[in-house]
Amino acid sequence: MKQKKTPMRKSLVSNEQFPKKDLLRIAYNKEGEISIDPSGKAHGRGAYIAILNKEAREAKKKRVFDRAFQTKIADEFYDELITYVEHLVARRELESATYSADLAPDYDLRWIKNNKFQIY
Numbered sequence: 001m002k003q004k005k006t007p008m009r010k011s012l013v014s015n016e017q018f019p020k021k022d023l024l025r026i027a028y029n030k031e032g033e034i035s036i037d038p039s040g041k042a043h044g045r046g047a048y049i050a051i052l053n054k055e056a057r058e059a060k061k062k063r064v065f066d067r068a069f070q071t072k073i074a075d076e077f078y079d080e081l082i083t084y085v086e087h088l089v090a091r092r093e094l095e096s097a098t099y100s101a102d103l104a105p106d107y108d109l110r111w112i113k114n115n116k117f118q119i120y
Helices: 053-062 064-069 075-096 109-114
Strands: 008-010 017-019 023-028 034-037 045-050
Touching: 023 064, 023 075, 034 075, 045 053, 045 064, 053 064, 053 075
Parallel strands: none
Antiparallel strands: 008 017, 023 034, 023 045
8 A cells, every 4th residue: 555645844944844734834815914824724825834932932033924925924923823832832742741550549449448438
């Protein structure tokens, strides 16, 4: 069976190639609106940055979307982008966290029954 190709895109900040699913798309439409596009399917021209806190802060510092879309973009958008990327990074860390049964409280059911506690 043939293996599927992984679509690759280049991050504007670092100029590195990443799998498309590891990037965040920023869309700029004909009306001049810029938006964060988590689905990757919004209309308009798209530009990508990696989902890393460092890249989001660097995007604001270098104002990469101003150059990519050839327009002036408000600082509020960059602040919103930084907040959104921090949220995504935190979610990914929680998804990858593993929990050990050793850390769970150890209940001795015999002790509970002997002390006349009822288990529902």
